[in-house]
Structure formats: structure tokens, C-alpha cells
Amino acid sequence: MMQFRPAASRGHAQLDWLDSWHSFSFGQYYNPDEMGFGALRVINEDRVDPAAGFPPHSHQDMEILTYVLEGGLRHRDSTGGTGVLRPGEMQVMSAGRGITHSEMNDSRVDPVHFLQIWVVPGPRGLTPGYRQQPLDASAVRAGWQKVAAPADENAQFVLHQDARLWIGWPAAGSAWRQPLAPERAYYLHVARGRVQVGTHTLQSGDALGLKGEALLETVAGTDSELLLFDLA
Incomplete structure (x- = not known):
């Protein structure tokens, strides 16, 4: 079974400094489905x-992945983690028993465009990382x-959940085949x-x-950047 979710059906939030589209219920956007x-x-x-950006705020018991498409996103958190995330990089933060962080556009001239992804962890109260x-x-x-x-699979980043993230950047015209496990769920x-x-056509x-x-x-159909989530 394939369920298509068009971009225009997502929730939308527009602030003076932020334009945000929500694939799932978030903030003021609530869709029980x-x-x-x-x-x-x-x-x-x-x-x-x-x-502009998100001033210091806290999270708990969440795996937070950040993927930048354009610009630079400056990160700082209470574990001592700091840096500027740019296209071609990935950031994974385990909020665990509690973490405070900020995310600010590193440029005073250009906007920053990125995806923020949350995965619910299996164990709670982990050490933040x-x-x-x-x-x-x-x-x-x-x-x-x-x-x-998960840690025992030696991927570049660890998720504390029976979940995996696959990333692919196919060139225009390329055809890829990826085996799937029918008993699992996937989100492209x-x-x-x-x-x-x-x-x-997506x-x-x-x-x-x-x-x-x-x-x-x-x-x-064009050079693309794809994220495939493998979920229990």
C-alpha cells in the first residue's frame, strides 16, 4: 500500500521571521489523522x-535530526555542542532527560532553509547527546x-529507536531499486x-x-534529495 501526501496538504505557520510547513500535527496545526x-x-x-531563529528552548525524550538545504544554521546546546550546520551535513541530537538548545540563522543577509525531524525514542531518560x-x-x-x-548497526548517527534513516541524492534520469521489508513501514x-x-510523481x-x-x-526527473525512514 502506498499513501501519497502532497506538500500542499501540510500544516502551515507564517511568522514575521519564519515560514514553516508541518508534515504532522505540530504547534497550532492539529490534524488527528x-x-x-x-x-x-x-x-x-x-x-x-x-x-533570526529559535532562541534557547528545551526538549526531553526526543531524537532530533536537522538537515539543511540552503544557508547555515548555528546551533548551541547545553551539552556544549556548538557549530554551524550547512548543506551536505547532518546533525542528530538526543534530548534524553533534558536538553536546551538554540537554532539561529548564521547569516545576516541570506535566509536558511532546513528540515527538522523528530523521532520518538524507545528508552526514556537517556543522557543527552x-x-x-x-x-x-x-x-x-x-x-x-x-x-x-540503532547503535549496533554502526551507522554514521545513532537513533535510540527501532528506526533507520536512509538518504539518497539521485541524479536526473537515474532509476534506483531499494528492497523493503514488507512487515515494516516506510516514509519517503x-x-x-x-x-x-x-x-x-513526487x-x-x-x-x-x-x-x-x-x-x-x-x-x-531532476537531481533530487530524498529521505527514507524505515520504521517498525
């Missing part, structure tokens, strides 16, 4: 004006790469570009939920 997808709780697509690293650009252009997974989010999956912000499927076949 869109409370998440398994352990995947939030995908927010945010655009933040120059010199933070990791930021570049992705292997040549690998994600060559095919799906598992970049976040198009961060950028256009791809064909069966009868569905563009930036569109998503596809998959259940009971054994294979994901994608054909890229």
Missing part, C-alpha cells in the same frame, strides 16, 4: 530570515545510504527535486507512506 508515522513524529520544513558530521556525498549520490540507525520524503514512484515537500511493500523503485 496526521499525528506521525510510527515513531516518526515531526518533519518541519523551515525557512528562517537572516539574523549531540553529533554533527558531513554526509558522504559520493555515497549518497551512488545509492541509498543508511545514515542513522522529497526534500528537493522530483521523482516518480509507480503512478505517483516533488519537493511531497511524501509517500509505504506499508506491505517489498520494493521501492524511484526514477528521478
